[in-house]
Amino acid sequence: MTDAMVQAEQVGKRFGRLEVLRGIDLTVRTGEVLCLIGPSGSGKSTFLRCVNHLEKVDSGRLSVAGELVGYRESGGKLYELRDREVCRKRAEIGMVFQRFNLFPHMTAVDNVMTGPLRVRHESPTTARERAGGLLARVGLADKADAYPNQLSGGQQQRVAIARALAMSPKLMLFDEPTSALDPELVGDVLDVMRGLADDGMTMIVVTHEMGFAREVADTVVFMDSGLVVESGPPDAVLTHPSHERTRAFLSKVL
DSSP, X not given: OOSEEEEEEEEEEEETTEEEEEEEEEEEETTOEEXXXXXXXXXXXXXXXXXXXXXXXXXXXXXXXXXXXXXXXXXXXXXXXXXXXXHHHHTTEEEEOSSOOOOTTSOHHHHHHHHHHHTSOOOHHHHHHHHHHHHHHTTOGGGTTOOGGGSOHHHHHHHHHHHHHTTOOSEEEEESTTTTSOHHHHHHHXXXXXXXXXXXXXXXXXXXXXXXXXXXXXXXXXXXTTEEEEEEOHIIIIISOOSHHHHHHHHHHO
């Protein structure tokens, strides 16, 4: 794990007068799992959305696999890419949201197929075969023909993960993927994510699941007020935090 998949250098983001990200420096290496923790409003989800250009950075530089996110550089200046170029790059980054965002009128297998069909122009036969394999991977082979309203929240989230994987991403982003689930459904989703980590998928995970972060993360980053307060191996950050703000946060969530 010597090459950087994600490189953030002094990334800043504002919403009007509110400074949400205040100079974020982060490196995520290929094959690494990085967990972002911190209180609500600390900028974790905003940073995640900047990584695939759902939000535009206002300052600094952000790159994925050595290429700037959403911009090209010429003569020392940055120019925003056209929408088509942004979408092409975004297709290489899978994202799983708090809410599942499945198409309600499509079955599970059709939800998983839609990206490869529309974006990668795969044949229906190839796309369906791969979709079936991905649903099996997330433990839902028997739910291929079910509609979202026939699935539990945990099952819907696993379909959403399969849908993201269908695009063969080089990077997976998870924005609190279990926060909208009933407690008894959380484990199945985390098990799928553990499997991805075991397979070497590069992942950035915004989470409040400290047990998952301790077990799966290579690096844990604690953010507060738009800043990286502390980062390091899970044991260092979660068990022996060096910053008082980290200790105060963990005393409330552990």
